[in-house]
Amino acid sequence: MSEKTTPEPQALGDDSAHVAADTQVPGGTTAEAVASDVVLDTAGGQMPPSAVPAATQRRGRDHDRDGGGSVLHQIFTGNAMVSFLSVLLAIVLGGILMAVTNPKVALAAGYFFAQPGDLLTEVIRPYTALVQGSIFNWAGADLAAQLYPITETLTVATPLICAGLGVALGFRAGLFNIGAQGQIIFGALFGAYIGFAWHLPIGLHLLLVILAGLVGGAVWGGVVGLLKARTGAHEVIVTIMLNYIANFLLLFLLTTPAFQRKGSTNPISPFLDSTALFPELLGPQFRLHAGFLVAVAATVLVWWLLNRSTIGFEFRAVGANPSAARTAGINVARSTILVMAIAGALAGLAGVAQVSGTEKYLSGGVAASIGFDAITVALLGRSTPWGTFFAGLLFGAFRAGGVAMQAQTQTPIDIVLVIQSLIVLFIAAPPLVRAIFGLNPRKKKTTTSGTAGSRTGGVKSGAAA
Amino acid sequence: MSATTQSPAGKQPGTGKGTGKTTGANRAGSRGGTTELVSWKAGVGLGLLAILGTVLFGFLANTKSAGFRIAEARDPNASSTAAWITLAVALAAAAYVGFRWISQRREGGGVDRWIPATTIAAIVVLGLAALGVARVEKITVPSMVFGWICSVLLLALAAYACFLTVQRRKVPAWVGGSFAVVFLAGFMIWIVAGGRDPEPSISLAGLMAGAVTLAVPLVFGSLSGVLCERAGVVNIAIEGQLLLGAFSAAVVATVTGNVYAGLFSAAVAGALVSLVLAVVSIKYLVNQIIVGVVLNVLISGLTSFLFSTLLTADPEHLNKPGRLQAVDIPFLADIPIIGPILFRQSLVGYLMYVAVIVVYVGLFHTKWGLRVRAVGEHPQAADTVGINVNRTRFINVLMGGAIAGIGGSFFTLVSVDAFSKDMSGGRGYIALAAMIFGRWNPIGAFLAALLFGFADNLQSIITIIGSPVPSQFMAMLPYALTVIAVAGLVGRSRPPAADGIPYVKG
Numbered sequence: 001m002s003e004k005t006t007p008e009p010q011a012l013g014d015d016s017a018h019v020a021a022d023t024q025v026p027g028g029t030t031a032e033a034v035a036s037d038v039v040l041d042t043a044g045g046q047m048p049p050s051a052v053p054a055a056t057q058r059r060g061r062d063h064d065r066d067g068g069g070s071v072l073h074q075i076f077t078g079n080a081m082v083s084f085l086s087v088l089l090a091i092v093l094g095g096i097l098m099a100v101t102n103p104k105v106a107l108a109a110g111y112f113f114a115q116p117g118d119l120l121t122e123v124i125r126p127y128t129a130l131v132q133g134s135i136f137n138w139a140g141a142d143l144a145a146q147l148y149p150i151t152e153t154l155t156v157a158t159p160l161i162c163a164g165l166g167v168a169l170g171f172r173a174g175l176f177n178i179g180a181q182g183q184i185i186f187g188a189l190f191g192a193y194i195g196f197a198w199h200l201p202i203g204l205h206l207l208l209v210i211l212a213g214l215v216g217g218a219v220w221g222g223v224v225g226l227l228k229a230r231t232g233a234h235e236v237i238v239t240i241m242l243n244y245i246a247n248f249l250l251l252f253l254l255t256t257p258a259f260q261r262k263g264s265t266n267p268i269s270p271f272l273d274s275t276a277l278f279p280e281l282l283g284p285q286f287r288l289h290a291g292f293l294v295a296v297a298a299t300v301l302v303w304w305l306l307n308r309s310t311i312g313f314e315f316r317a318v319g320a321n322p323s324a325a326r327t328a329g330i331n332v333a334r335s336t337i338l339v340m341a342i343a344g345a346l347a348g349l350a351g352v353a354q355v356s357g358t359e360k361y362l363s364g365g366v367a368a369s370i371g372f373d374a375i376t377v378a379l380l381g382r383s384t385p386w387g388t389f390f391a392g393l394l395f396g397a398f399r400a401g402g403v404a405m406q407a408q409t410q411t412p413i414d415i416v417l418v419i420q421s422l423i424v425l426f427i428a429a430p431p432l433v434r435a436i437f438g439l440n441p442r443k444k445k446t447t448t449s450g451t452a453g454s455r456t457g458g459v460k461s462g463a464a465a
Numbered sequence: 466m467s468a469t470t471q472s473p474a475g476k477q478p479g480t481g482k483g484t485g486k487t488t489g490a491n492r493a494g495s496r497g498g499t500t501e502l503v504s505w506k507a508g509v510g511l512g513l514l515a516i517l518g519t520v521l522f523g524f525l526a527n528t529k530s531a532g533f534r535i536a537e538a539r540d541p542n543a544s545s546t547a548a549w550i551t552l553a554v555a556l557a558a559a560a561y562v563g564f565r566w567i568s569q570r571r572e573g574g575g576v577d578r579w580i581p582a583t584t585i586a587a588i589v590v591l592g593l594a595a596l597g598v599a600r601v602e603k604i605t606v607p608s609m610v611f612g613w614i615c616s617v618l619l620l621a622l623a624a625y626a627c628f629l630t631v632q633r634r635k636v637p638a639w640v641g642g643s644f645a646v647v648f649l650a651g652f653m654i655w656i657v658a659g660g661r662d663p664e665p666s667i668s669l670a671g672l673m674a675g676a677v678t679l680a681v682p683l684v685f686g687s688l689s690g691v692l693c694e695r696a697g698v699v700n701i702a703i704e705g706q707l708l709l710g711a712f713s714a715a716v717v718a719t720v721t722g723n724v725y726a727g728l729f730s731a732a733v734a735g736a737l738v739s740l741v742l743a744v745v746s747i748k749y750l751v752n753q754i755i756v757g758v759v760l761n762v763l764i765s766g767l768t769s770f771l772f773s774t775l776l777t778a779d780p781e782h783l784n785k786p787g788r789l790q791a792v793d794i795p796f797l798a799d800i801p802i803i804g805p806i807l808f809r810q811s812l813v814g815y816l817m818y819v820a821v822i823v824v825y826v827g828l829f830h831t832k833w834g835l836r837v838r839a840v841g842e843h844p845q846a847a848d849t850v851g852i853n854v855n856r857t858r859f860i861n862v863l864m865g866g867a868i869a870g871i872g873g874s875f876f877t878l879v880s881v882d883a884f885s886k887d888m889s890g891g892r893g894y895i896a897l898a899a900m901i902f903g904r905w906n907p908i909g910a911f912l913a914a915l916l917f918g919f920a921d922n923l924q925s926i927i928t929i930i931g932s933p934v935p936s937q938f939m940a941m942l943p944y945a946l947t948v949i950a951v952a953g954l955v956g957r958s959r960p961p962a963a964d965g966i967p968y969v970k971g
Contacts, residue, residue, distance in 0.1 A: 240897075376759065376762060414766045417769070
């Protein structure tokens with residue numbers, strides 16, 4: 001989080017762009033700041049921007065921007081406010097979507113003017129179920145039943161956090177890792193095999209399972225890094241293809257005697273040994289397992305790696321501007337391979353959390369859609385380790401609550417996907433959210449041409465100044 | 466990343482690529498000059514594949530024969546006439562193009578880019594027409610003998626590539642091309658001969674026709690990608706455009722009772738997805754890849770949600786579109802083999818040909834196309850000469866979306882006559898791969914998409930006749946092929962220079 005101790009890798013960037021950006025930021029409008037960030041991010045239009053703009057990672061950036069504004073003003077236009085409004089907006093839009101498609105709502109809307117409360121109830125009911133299924137179930141009989149939802153959220157969040165960290169790490173190094181899905185599968189494959197085929201003493205067994213998962217993911221991620229570094233193959237394409245290959249490989253292996261459960265015709269593996277499972281944290285009535293602690297540890301580790309280690313600095317430098325990093329003597333190829341291997345290992349950890357914690361066996365659907373959700377998690381967390389952690393928790397809550405919502409109110413769980421993607425879309429575009437809520441600073445007219453309120457005018461005049 | 470060195474020898478004349486387009490290809494790295502380090506990639510890669518081929522086609526071959534059924538004409542007389550005429554036309558074309566090729570080579574100048582490809586195409590058509598004229602019903606090939614012949618050829622080609630590398634000479638394109646053809650032939654014979662029947666055979670015409678059909682959404686998707694990326698906007702949202710196109714085609718066609726209205730609405734739906742992409746990424750300068758990925762998730766969630774709530778509740782009135790029937794083009798459809806493959810398509814299929822040609826001609830032979838490419842390569846320069854960069858991008862992204870939307874209608878109006886959850890099944894991503902495989906060129910993307918369609922259809926046919934390879938590996942094939950191609954071949958091509966970089970005037 002705090003990047004004060006290490007120098008900014010952006011300092012390596014294109015000088016003119018940097019100077020231009022710096023001179024523009026104070027006192028400019030937000031639109032101008034966005035434009036200048038883009039100039040900075042693309043080294044003056046010379047290279048593609050990294051997935052997460054470097055400028056958004058800096059603390060206090062917004063305070064610089066809004067220079068003379070009041071504290072209240074800063075709060076209302078700052079990043080935290082935008083994030084909050086994004087979530088709110090997404091939830092409202094999701095509510096509208098549910099409202100227009102729900103036949104009961106249509107019925108309620110028929111006598112809307114008589115009893116407007118009914119309409120609102122129908123819209124709020126799914127969300128109530130969502131909260132009940134993800135945080136606290138006040139209708140539960142005893143404390144265990146009331147707390148069950150929150151433990152479920154943590155359980156579901158565990159693989160999301162691990163895989164999300166992998167994707168976030170890739171983003172920071174300028175790599176777009178869509179391959180978490182395949183890396184999870186490989187981690188699960190390796191971990192599960194050690195888990196059910198080897199029989200080892202307690203402690204050592206779990207350790208080896210985790211290690212195998214890390215190696216499995218690292219191999220599958222490292223291949224991408226290797227191809228990217230050696231042949232220049234685009235990582236987006238390679239990771240997409242490797243996802244499919246990993247999936248088919250898993251399906252194939254589950255039909256072979258080595259992996260298929262004895263006496264079963266279904267493509268599922270035997271149960272993992274009890275020594276290979278994560279211990280349950282709160283007793284057998286909860287699914288929450290020690291994998292969550294591993295996820296927390298992984299978050300700390302990634303934070304240390306990115307913000308305190310030399311390698312992490314190199315990753316960020318490569319992500320900010322590979323040419324400049326190369327000029328500065330950083331081995332870009334090595335960084336690329338390493339970052340993909342570590343990202344793969346983290347995703348592999350998510351696979352281990354699935355087979356060794358939640359599912360307890362290997363099946364074709366072991367990765368579910370975690371690998372793709374992980375991308376949105378990393379984006380929502382703005383690719384910072386702790387941001388990803390909390391984004392993982394939020395999406396875990398959506399997942400866990402969505403299941404309860406579907407069971408209780410027959411609202412399809414797909415609505416969760418809609419809300420999740422809307423949140424990420426809004427968070428990625430702060431000016432859009434500000435425009436919707438009318439929060440754009442309309443302080444000064446910097447140039448004669450553009451009115452400060454209009455976005456395009458602002459962008460153009462800001463960059464032209 | 467050894468690609469920073471530029472060959473001092475510069476461009477070689479006579480490689481057939483010497484148009485102005487290749488000037489930026491300095492990333493191709495080691496080419497030509499004797500002082501350069503010649504890459505071993507081709508030699509080693511071909512060598513490994515040749516060994517693999519030898520093991521599979523030679524050592525693992527069985528004694529069965531492989532059959533390829535050919536003629537399935539409905540009207541033998543019309544078919545025969547068409548075959549003769551095609552034969553004559555193909556012969557004339559092959560002779561003319563071949564003559565142009567030889568005479569241009571003799572003059573010592575570069576050969577026009579289109580000539581080698583056209584010659585090969587003409588010869589292939591000639592061969593197929595000859596088969597039709599001879600009324601060959603079925604080709605039967607002893608797999609063992611042909612397997613070994615193919616293995617020896619593969620090994621020889623790989624050895625030649627290695628020899629050239631030792632001599633520090635560039636491996637010419639024809640080596641790779643003929644290697645691919647021989648490998649494909651050997652693979653087909655081996656895999657068909659491995660079928661369950663004592664005399665396994667597959668229908669070649671059926672294989673090809675199915676490949677073209679399966680390729681239709683891929684082609685539309687990759688054309689969408691070409692249009693966007695040539696203007697400098699990365700379009701990952703192809704998947705979402707296809708899916709929403711499929712959805713709205715199904716719903717609108719059912720509600721209005723008119724499939725053409727469905728087709729039109731599919732284009733509108735695709736453009737709608739593009740509109741979001743354009744507004745957020747061009748106006749609000751958000752990273753284009755992020756927007757694309759998020760849009761895919763959004764559309765997947767949205768269509769699945771609406772499907773679960775509305776369409777399943779009342780499929781009769783919301784999810785029962787009619788089908789676009791296949792239409793024969795009178796004379797052309799009677800040509801043996803080629804006719805059923807190319808000229809017995811639905812309206813969407815014919816639109817595909819039109820789209821490929823229009824996009825190709827538009828991009829490379831019109832003023833508009835030149836402007837679009839300028840915007841994609843060097844937006845600052847384009848802006849300087851008075852082109853509105855962001856408006857050009859906006860329009861291109863919208864057009865791309867509309868094209869992908871039409872491709873999406875294929876799923877619900879041609880392939881299956883109802884919408885189902887996530888029915889595009891990741892084909893948008895494959896289309897993206899096809900676009901990159903095809904080097905950001907409409908024709909290349911079209912051919913790459915055909916290749917994917919071919920692999921897809923081959924897999925389903927092989928699963929039916931039974932094969933020595935587990936079906937999962939066959940299903941893996943297109944994806945593995947893409948990785949190999951992207952790592953081995955396309956590494957040398959390059960995207961438009963400003964691809965993915967938002968443009969800020971200044």
